[in-house]
Amino acid sequence: MNMLRSLSLIIGGQLLLLTASLSQASEASANFSRGNFDLANYEGKVVYLDFWASWCGPCRASFPFMNRLVSEYGDDLAVVTINLDEDADSAKEFIEEFQPTFPVFYDPDGIFAKQYKVAGMPNSFLFDRRGQLLLKHIGFTKRTPDELDSQIKNAIRQ
Amino acid sequence: MKTHSKKSIRLSLAAASCALVGANVAVAENAHDVGDWDVSAALLFYNEADRVTAAEPVIKAVKQLDTDETLSLKLTLDTLTGASGSGAVPTDRPQTYTTPSGNSSYTVNAGDIPLDESFKDTRVALNAAWERPISKDLTMVLGGNLSSEYDYQSLSANTSFAWDTNGGNTTWMAGASAGVDSIDPVGGKPIAFGVMQEADATQPRDGSNDTKSLFDVIVGVTQVIDQNSLFQLNYSLSQSSGYLTDPYKIISVVDPVTGRPLFTNINEPNLPTVVYENRPDSRLKHSIFGQYKRYIGGDVLDTSYRLMVDDWGITSHTIDLRYRWKMGDTLYIEPHVRVYQQSAADFYTPFFVDGTQPVAGNDKVEASADYRLGEFNGYTFGAELGQDTADNSWSVALEYYLQTGNEPDGTFGELTRQELYPDVDAVMLRVVYDF
Amino acid sequence: MKKLVFILLAGLSLGACSNMGVEPWERQNLAKPEMALDSSPLRSSLDDHIYFSKEASSGGRSFGGGGCGCN
Numbered sequence: 001m002n003m004l005r006s007l008s009l010i011i012g013g014q015l016l017l018l019t020a021s022l023s024q025a026s027e028a029s030a031n032f033s034r035g036n037f038d039l040a041n042y043e044g045k046v047v048y049l050d051f052w053a054s055w056c057g058p059c060r061a062s063f064p065f066m067n068r069l070v071s072e073y074g075d076d077l078a079v080v081t082i083n084l085d086e087d088a089d090s091a092k093e094f095i096e097e098f099q100p101t102f103p104v105f106y107d108p109d110g111i112f113a114k115q116y117k118v119a120g121m122p123n124s125f126l127f128d129r130r131g132q133l134l135l136k137h138i139g140f141t142k143r144t145p146d147e148l149d150s151q152i153k154n155a156i157r158q
Numbered sequence: 159m160k161t162h163s164k165k166s167i168r169l170s171l172a173a174a175s176c177a178l179v180g181a182n183v184a185v186a187e188n189a190h191d192v193g194d195w196d197v198s199a200a201l202l203f204y205n206e207a208d209r210v211t212a213a214e215p216v217i218k219a220v221k222q223l224d225t226d227e228t229l230s231l232k233l234t235l236d237t238l239t240g241a242s243g244s245g246a247v248p249t250d251r252p253q254t255y256t257t258p259s260g261n262s263s264y265t266v267n268a269g270d271i272p273l274d275e276s277f278k279d280t281r282v283a284l285n286a287a288w289e290r291p292i293s294k295d296l297t298m299v300l301g302g303n304l305s306s307e308y309d310y311q312s313l314s315a316n317t318s319f320a321w322d323t324n325g326g327n328t329t330w331m332a333g334a335s336a337g338v339d340s341i342d343p344v345g346g347k348p349i350a351f352g353v354m355q356e357a358d359a360t361q362p363r364d365g366s367n368d369t370k371s372l373f374d375v376i377v378g379v380t381q382v383i384d385q386n387s388l389f390q391l392n393y394s395l396s397q398s399s400g401y402l403t404d405p406y407k408i409i410s411v412v413d414p415v416t417g418r419p420l421f422t423n424i425n426e427p428n429l430p431t432v433v434y435e436n437r438p439d440s441r442l443k444h445s446i447f448g449q450y451k452r453y454i455g456g457d458v459l460d461t462s463y464r465l466m467v468d469d470w471g472i473t474s475h476t477i478d479l480r481y482r483w484k485m486g487d488t489l490y491i492e493p494h495v496r497v498y499q500q501s502a503a504d505f506y507t508p509f510f511v512d513g514t515q516p517v518a519g520n521d522k523v524e525a526s527a528d529y530r531l532g533e534f535n536g537y538t539f540g541a542e543l544g545q546d547t548a549d550n551s552w553s554v555a556l557e558y559y560l561q562t563g564n565e566p567d568g569t570f571g572e573l574t575r576q577e578l579y580p581d582v583d584a585v586m587l588r589v590v591y592d593f
Numbered sequence: 594m595k596k597l598v599f600i601l602l603a604g605l606s607l608g609a610c611s612n613m614g615v616e617p618w619e620r621q622n623l624a625k626p627e628m629a630l631d632s633s634p635l636r637s638s639l640d641d642h643i644y645f646s647k648e649a650s651s652g653g654r655s656f657g658g659g660g661c662g663c664n
Contacts, residue, residue, distance in 0.1 A: 055624040058225035058663045061192055084618040113618045119325065120617050121663045138294075139664035141224045142192060200635040204643060214642070216635055226664040234638075291664065326662035327614025380630065382614045382662075386622050390630055396651075445650070449630060453622040460632075466650040474650040482627055490627075500649055531649055542636075546626070555636070561647065586643065590635050 037082060037105040037112060039131055045078040046155045047127040051113055053084045054094035056121040058140040063098040065145050069152070070101045076156040082107045084118075124148075128155050190222045198592040206584040209273065210240035226297070227290040234305075236281040241273035245407040245527030246432050247509050248272065248576045249418050254428035256357045258344050258406055263357040265428065271580050274406055281307040295322040299333075309342040314372065327382040331392075335374045342367035343405040350436035350521040354408060356426035362434065362518060370400030378447075386453040392446070399440040408432040409527040411510045417571025420512055433515055435526040437505070443468040456484035471504030472531070488545045494557065498536035506531045508566040508578055529579060534563030540586070555588040617662060624661035 039047065048069060052059040066079050079102035085091040086108045095104065107113060116125065120138035126148070128134055134155055137148060190196050197219045204212040218232040246255070253272060254265045266272045283305035292298050297320045305312045314337025321330045341347075345363045352362020378392030410419045411431040419430030449462035464476040475498070482492040505524035516523040540557025561582045569578065615623070622628060631637055645651040 051618065053618060053621060055621045056661055056663050057190070061225050086621060090621075110616060110618050113616065118616070118618055121620070121661065123617070139226070141226055141664065143224075198635060200639060202639045202643075214639065216639065218635060232638075322662070324614055325617060326620075382620075382623060384613075385615050385619050388623060388628075388630075443650075451628055451630065453625070453628055458627045458632075464650070468649075470649075472649050474648070476650065498644070498648060498650075503649070530647060536644075536648060553633075553636075559643075559647075582647075588636065588639060590633065 037080070037107075039127065042078040042080065042127075043131055044129055046073075046076055046129055046152065047131070048077060048079045048124060048152065049116075049127065050079070050081045050122055050124040051084060051116070051118045052081055052122045054087075054090040055085070059094075059122045060098070061142075062122055062124075062140040062144070063100055065140075067099075067101050068145075073152065073156060077152065081105070082112050084108070084110060084113055084121075126151060126155060128158060190220070192222050192224055194222045196220045196222070196592070198590065200588065200590040203587040204584060205586075206240065206582060209242055209582065210238065210584075212236065212238045212240075223290075228288075230285075230287045230289075232285040234281075234283040234285075236279075236283070238279050238281075243529050243582075244272050244274045245409055245435060245529075246272040246430070247410040247412065247419065247527075247573065247578055249430075249572055250575070251418075252428055253419065253430050254426055255408075255432070256354055256361065256426075256429065260345055260355075260359075260361040260363075261357060263426070263429075269576065271577065279307055281305060281310075283312075292319075295326075296320070297322075303337070309344065310339070312339045313337060316374075318376070329380040331376070331378050331380070333374075333376045335372075337372045339370050339372070339400075340367065341369065341401055341405070347401065347403075348405050348434035349519050350403070351433040351516045351523070351525075352518045354429065354432045354434070356423055356429050359425065368401035370398055370402060372396070372398045387451060389448065389450045391448045394443075394445045394447070396443040396445070397440070402439060402441060403435060403437040404526070404528060405434070407435045407526060407528045409435055409507055409510055409515070409525060411512050411515050412573065413571075414511045414513065415571065417569065417573035431512075433510070433518070435528065436516075436521055436524055437526055438470065438524050441468060441470055458482040470531070472501055474498065474500035488547050490544055490546070492542040492544070492555075494538065494540045494542065494555075496536070496538035498538075500534060500536075502533040503531040506533075508532070508568075509573065529561075529563070529582075532563055532566070532579065534561055534579070536561045542588075544590075551592045553588075553590045555586075555590075557586040557588070559584045559586065620660075620662050624663075629660055 039049070048066070050062065050066060052062065066081070069077060070079050081100070081102060082105045083091045084107055088106065088108070091104070091106070105112070116123075122138075122140055124137045126134040135151055137144065197217070199218070200216045202212070202214040202216075204210070204214070214234065214236050216232065216234045218230065220228050220230040222228055244255070246253070248266070248269055248271050251268050252265050254263050255272060256263050283303065285301065285303045287299055287301035289297060289299045299316075299318045301316045303312070303314045303316075314335055316333065316335030318331060318333025322328075323330065345361060346365035347363060347368055349362040349364055355361050374394060374396045376392055376394035378390060380388060380390045382388045409432060411433060412419050419432070421427055421430055423429040443466055445464060445466045447462065447464045449460070452459045458481070460480040460482070462478045466472070466474045477497045478494075479496070480492055480494045482490050484490050503526065505526060507525035508527050510525070516525070536559065538557055538559045540555055542553050542555035544553030545551060563579045565577070565579050626632060641651065
């Protein structure tokens with residue numbers, strides 16, 4: 001009896017984990033999660049946090065860069081983004097187009113934006129492994145990857 | 159086929175290419191990714207019944223050099239045919255005028271408003287503008303314009319700066335432009351108040367060409383009001399100096415009793431006495447422009463007002479109103495109304511009573527009968543239908559423009575029985591395609 | 594002229610209201626192409642051309658402000 005119970009618990013637990021990771025990785029639209037972003041969840045990793053919206057032109061250029069960050073530094077760097085579109089459909093279309101390999105949190109009321117004092121679009125923040133703020137960057141141009149790469153490498157080395 | 163140039167409309171149109179500061183700045187249309195070229199083209203057909211017909215194709219390409227940097231290039235072709243009011247008055251008998259080249263003449267029927275001879279011309283204009291950030295909140299534009307037709311060239315450069323403050327909600331701007339136009343009328347410039355002679359005789363022209371220079375400065379502010387609205391307020395100062403006269407406009411000299419033009423030319427009995435106009439050699443314009451835009455659940459209201467005051471005594475008001483109605487996902491229809499009102503220039507002179515006209519060569523006196531310097535109202539009514547999709551967009555617009563003014567004061571005799579200031583109306587068709 | 598200057602200053606002082614405006618992430622409607630101050634530059638330049646040749650006034654518009662506010 002005890003064996004059966006433990007087994008069903010284990011299998012149930014595995015199934016939960018499986019569905020969780022499936023919903024995370026499969027369709028881009030499933031990347032959306034409402035609120036519940038917490039920087040503390042990423043302690044131990046360097047965090048690149050980016051605030052974006054579908055109507056923001058430079059944000060389009062930032063997504064390929066952030067996908068590249070994931071593939072280059074995936075184990076040490078957590079790329080996390082917060083979408084500020086009021087219209088979820090516009091955000092979903094953007095995600096369909098750019099296929100991010102990083103999570104997107106949905107903040108239509110701008111609660112996290114206010115909390116982090118977003119001062120322009122897009123606005124990214126780099127935190128070290130202990131959650132301390134290392135830098136803020138507003139906007140995205142062709143120069144941005146060069147400006148940020150060395151800072152990110154340094155943060156990872158610590 | 160006569161191929162002399164008809165400066166009247168041409169001068170003004172060519173001069174119009176001289177930088178309106180900021181007019182060439184690439185405005186972000188659909189999201190364009192770095193490296194993309196956004197090409198758009200437009201075609202304007204303009205037709206005034208029995209007068210001017212113009213077709214103007216334009217092609218523009220904007221390259222997205224970076225997310226905040228663009229280079230825009232525009233090519234405009236202007237083909238103009240037709241005629242416009244010469245400034246002379248109609249009367250109750252036919253009048254025969256000499257063409258600008260002096261080689262031939264044209265006859266105007268009794269009761270008809272004399273129009274410049276039919277002309278044909280092509281103008282090419284090229285504009286370029288480079289917009290880039292200088293620092294975090296400061297953007298700069300550098301632009302240039304070049305336009306050319308065989309006897310009129312125009313060259314100008316402009317620069318402007320935009321400074322974002324208040325979290326991007328308040329943007330201050332300042333700009334300046336400088337340009338020079340070179341005018342080479344057929345036969346050279348006419349002598350101020352020179353009397354038109356019959357065809358093949360020596361005309362009162364001095365065989366020279368001339369230039370005019372233009373300087374503009376503009377300052378303004380754009381303020382975001384809320385998530386759905388913003389307004390802009392600008393002040394601009396525009397100074398032009400040099401040859402500002404229209405070398406083809408004339409003024410009739412009428413008999414002080416009958417109000418009919420004098421016909422005293424023994425070689426051409428139908429040639430009335432007309433003298434060439436003369437304008438000041440400088441002009442200073444002040445303008446204030448305000449615009450308000452509001453997003454209303456998918457629709458857009460766009461309204462603006464401009465006040466212009468200059469040292470020629472002209473004051474003008476322009477009110478422009480558009481409402482873009484969103485129909486479905488991508489289609490829209492946008493009705494448009496524009497109301498324009500201007501007062502006459504101090505030296506606007508619809509005709510000279512014989513004896514009051516200045517002596518030929520007296521360039522200290524200013525007078526012009528050009529209806530465009532008179533007092534009139536202009537009304538535009540139109541609508542645009544278009545579609546904006548993610549990849550491209552198109553629009554078609556049809557507009558009607560009516561220019562109407564009162565008959566000038568001081569008419570008498572035959573002048574009261576003629577229409578000196580007829581209404582002029584035009585239909586415009588405009589097609590725009592964004593690839 | 595004095596009246597002109599007064600109107601202009603009054604208008605400009607409105608721009609100094611630093612409590613007017615939106616947060617950087619609230620600009621989605623302002624970022625729409627149709628909400629740009631000059632949303633159809635080809636149309637504006639064609640129109641300006643016609644009116645310049647038929648009337649005694651010209652210009653007025655400028656650039657800058659509104660829109661996405663990005664970068």
